[in-house]
Amino acid sequence: MNATTVGASDTPAAATQGLPERADAAAWLAVGAGSLGAMMATLDISIVNSSLPTIQGEIGASATEGTWIATAYLVAEIIIIPLSAWLERMLGLRTFLLIAATLFTGFSMLCGISTNLTMMIIGRVGQGFTGGALIPTAMTIIATRLPRAQQPIGNALFGVTAILGPVLGPLVGGWLTENVSWHYAFFINLPVGITLVTLLLLTMPHRKAQLGELLNADWMGIAGLALGLGGLTVVLEEGQREQWFQSSEIVTISLVSAIGFVLLFAGQMFARRPVIKLKLLLDRQFGSVAMMGIVVGMVLYGTSYVIPQFLAAIANYDALQSGKIVLLSGIPSLMLMPFTPLMIRHFDIRIAVGAGLLIMATSCWIDTVLTAQSAGGAFVESQLLRGVGTILSFLFLNQAAIASVPPEDAGDAAGLFNAMRNLGGSFALAGIATIQDRRSWLHSRRIEETLDANSGMLQDYLAGLGQALGGPDAAMRTLAGSIQRDALVMTFNDIFWLLAVGIVIVVPLVLFLRPLPKGQSIAMH
Numbered sequence: 001m002n003a004t005t006v007g008a009s010d011t012p013a014a015a016t017q018g019l020p021e022r023a024d025a026a027a028w029l030a031v032g033a034g035s036l037g038a039m040m041a042t043l044d045i046s047i048v049n050s051s052l053p054t055i056q057g058e059i060g061a062s063a064t065e066g067t068w069i070a071t072a073y074l075v076a077e078i079i080i081i082p083l084s085a086w087l088e089r090m091l092g093l094r095t096f097l098l099i100a101a102t103l104f105t106g107f108s109m110l111c112g113i114s115t116n117l118t119m120m121i122i123g124r125v126g127q128g129f130t131g132g133a134l135i136p137t138a139m140t141i142i143a144t145r146l147p148r149a150q151q152p153i154g155n156a157l158f159g160v161t162a163i164l165g166p167v168l169g170p171l172v173g174g175w176l177t178e179n180v181s182w183h184y185a186f187f188i189n190l191p192v193g194i195t196l197v198t199l200l201l202l203t204m205p206h207r208k209a210q211l212g213e214l215l216n217a218d219w220m221g222i223a224g225l226a227l228g229l230g231g232l233t234v235v236l237e238e239g240q241r242e243q244w245f246q247s248s249e250i251v252t253i254s255l256v257s258a259i260g261f262v263l264l265f266a267g268q269m270f271a272r273r274p275v276i277k278l279k280l281l282l283d284r285q286f287g288s289v290a291m292m293g294i295v296v297g298m299v300l301y302g303t304s305y306v307i308p309q310f311l312a313a314i315a316n317y318d319a320l321q322s323g324k325i326v327l328l329s330g331i332p333s334l335m336l337m338p339f340t341p342l343m344i345r346h347f348d349i350r351i352a353v354g355a356g357l358l359i360m361a362t363s364c365w366i367d368t369v370l371t372a373q374s375a376g377g378a379f380v381e382s383q384l385l386r387g388v389g390t391i392l393s394f395l396f397l398n399q400a401a402i403a404s405v406p407p408e409d410a411g412d413a414a415g416l417f418n419a420m421r422n423l424g425g426s427f428a429l430a431g432i433a434t435i436q437d438r439r440s441w442l443h444s445r446r447i448e449e450t451l452d453a454n455s456g457m458l459q460d461y462l463a464g465l466g467q468a469l470g471g472p473d474a475a476m477r478t479l480a481g482s483i484q485r486d487a488l489v490m491t492f493n494d495i496f497w498l499l500a501v502g503i504v505i506v507v508p509l510v511l512f513l514r515p516l517p518k519g520q521s522i523a524m525h
Contacts, residue, residue, distance in 0.1 A: 026203045027145040031154045033199035034138030035161045037101060040192050041131035042165025043172065044108070045073060045425075046304060047185050051177035051319065058182070061117045071237045072121050076128025077135075078229050078422050082276045082415040083222065084136045090214065092207035093144075097137055097200050104130035105193030112186035123186075135162070136414035141204075143402050143410035152399060156340035159395040160333045163387075166304050167330045171323030178320050221267030221275035227260025229419070236430035240437060277412045285404040286413060288512040289397050290420045292353065295506045296393055297424025299360050299499055303329075303386065305429060307379055310492050314485065315375040325376045325383065332387035340395050349396050354510040356392030357503050359385055364500035368493045372485050400513055432495055439494050443487035 023031075048055065048069055055061075055069060088096045107126030114120040142154035176184045231253045242250050268274050281287045308322035317325075336343075343352065363386035370378060401417040402410060 023146050023150055029199055030141050030145050030203040031138075031157060033196055033203060034097075034134075034141040035154075035158045036192065036199070037097065037134035037196050038138040038158060039161035039165050040104070040189060040196070041077070041134045042162055043169050044127055044131055044189070045070075045077070045301075046166050046169030047173040048073075051173045051182040051185055054177055054182050055120070059114055059116050059120055061120075068117075069120055069124055071234070072124040073128040073131070074237070074422065074426060075230050075233045076125045077132030078233050078419060078426070079226050080129045080132040081136055081419045081422065082225055082229070082412075084133045085140075085412045085415050086213070086217065086222075086275045087133065088137060088140065089210065090217075091209050093137065093140065094200060094204035094206050095209060096133065097204065098197060100130045100133040100137075101193055101196045101200065104134065105189055105197075108186045108189035108193070112183045136418045139398070139402065139414035139418070140410055143407060143414070151402065152341045152344035155398045155402070156337060156344070156395055159340070159391065159398050160337045163300070163333050163390055163394055164330045166300055167326050170304065170308055170319065171327045174319030174321075174323040178318065216272060218267040218271035218273065218275040220263045221271055224260045224262070224264030224267060225275065228257050228264050229260070229423075231257025231260055233423075233426050236426045239430060240433040276415060277409060278416075280405060280409060280413055280416060283404060284512045285400060285514050286416075288509040289400045289404065290416060292357070292393065292506050292509055293397055293401075293417050293420040294424035294427070295357070295503055296360075296390065296397065297421035298428035298502065299364065299386070300390060300394075300421075301425030302428030302432060302495075302499060303364070306432060306492065306495055307383075310370065310374075310489075311376060313488060314370075314372060314492075317376065321376065325379050328380060328383035329387035329390065332384060333391045336388070336391050340391070343392075344396065344399055347396075349400055349515060350510045350513050352396045353393050353400075353513065354507055356389045356394075356396065357507050357510070359389030360393065361389075361500045361503040361507075363389060364496045364503065367496040368500070370489055370493055370496075372482075372489050374489070404514070428499075431498075435495055435498070436488075436491055439491040440484075440487050443490040444483055447483050447487060 052069060061069070084096075090096075091099070104127060107123045107130060111120055111123035111127065114123060138158050139155075142151055142158060146154045172188070173182075173185045176182065176188070234253050235250055235257060239250055245251055245254070264278075268278055281290055304326050307326055308317075308319070311317035311322045311325060312319075363382040366382040366385070367379065398417070401413050405413040
């Protein structure tokens with residue numbers, strides 16, 4: 001079947017009718033293009049994390065302002081992901097992807113040449129809006145260009161790229177910052193963007209735009225998504241720094257977010273065709289998939305953020321060294337990729353997802369016994385286990401998300417699933433910031449309470465430190481530093497413990513999953 005035949009279809013459902021048992025080369029190249037776009041978008045979520053201090057210094061941003069370099073991308077991405085299905089219906093999949101890929105590359109160049117914070121924020125917001133569109137549309141390509149029998153292969157390819165993006169980001173960004181320049185963390189998207197646009201032009205069928213969708217659009221839902229999800233993400237990201245509801249700005253943004261969600265639900269009731277079908281969440285299987293997707297996102301983004309923080313603060317690792325440790329979780333993804341279609345064919349989805357979640361919980365539990373002497377080697381076992389658990393749960397959940405809805409709802413399902421995963425990441429980052437602040441203070445006070453100022457051992461210890469360091473003041477500073485370091489280690493242990501417990505809590509949801517259709521066999525080639 002050639003691309004022209006598919007191009008005659010106006011909907012995903014129509015596109016899947018009459019597909020042959022084996023997809024042709026154009027279809028597979030289209031799937032590859034979609035996965036490449038998703039990889040580029042997920043990579044850019046975390047690629048600036050390791051180079052953020054350098055970027056802040058060069059564009060004259062404070063530490064607080066600099067956090068918006070990362071936050072702006074995530075806010076914009078979470079808003080656009082659920083809107084992607086509507087934009088794809090209006091513009092056509094090929095046109096929508098070409099616009100998104102071209103603008104993403106352009107905004108990446110703007111970030112790379114930024115000389116001040118305003119330019120950088122505009123570029124990152126643009127990257128988020130356009131890059132976010134590349135993630136769910138990759139799943140839509142799989143659902144509409146591949147026959148059911150071969151969709152697990154496409155899902156495996158997409159799953160691996162989506163998993164590798166966040167773990168590769170710190171390594172790529174760290175290496176470029178250390179060896180070339182932080183600017184190339186953005187310039188690297190130019191050759192990738194050119195390749196993506198070329199593949200889309202060659203492999204994707206053109207469909208005439210349905211601009212009438214503008215007149216019939218669920219504008220209440222669109223405004224609600226932007227205000228609700230955008231406001232919620234900002235509150236989660238900035239709440240801890242602004243002391244939550246003690247800040248008038250956080251209160252205002254929370255009210256805006258609440259109004260947005262009211263508009264979104266109003267659109268569900270009154271719009272002829274809601275911008276996104278939230279009722280999909282009421283389906284037993286898809287609702288369970290979405291909940292577990294939130295937890296997978298929490299672990300995926302949370303650990304890739306916490307581990308570099310620990311290594312930098314406790315083991316004095318630089319960005320590149322930390323990136324290498326984060327990358328370890330991607331090794332199982334690469335090793336298991338050739339076998340994932342066979343696993344999807346032969347493994348019961350409930351057993352696979354349950355096993356994957358439990359392996360992820362075990363990997364987090366292993367990291368609850370860190371000490372002040374722990375370094376990168378302490379994370380090798382847990383990172384490898386985490387990679388195995390992530391690929392099992394993520395790939396099977398991807399497959400379940402597509403299989404649990406009819407083909408015409410594939411775009412909405414993809415948008416919801418990916419938005420839930422990214423929201424999980426926001427929840428994790430916000431929770432980690434809060435926990436670090438509060439638990440670190442608590443552990444410091446508890447450690448101090450165990451130190452008796454009248455203890456002869458403590459006085460002898462401080463006297464020895466004073467002689468070695470040049471005075472009692474230096475000895476007290478050293479002791480305070482040791483207390484803070486130990487309290488921070490204990491706080492990181494608490495974070496990994498909470499992640500492990502959070503995963504275990506959602507494991508029973510696997511009982512609500514239905515076995516994949518028997519016809520979903522794998523046609524290997």
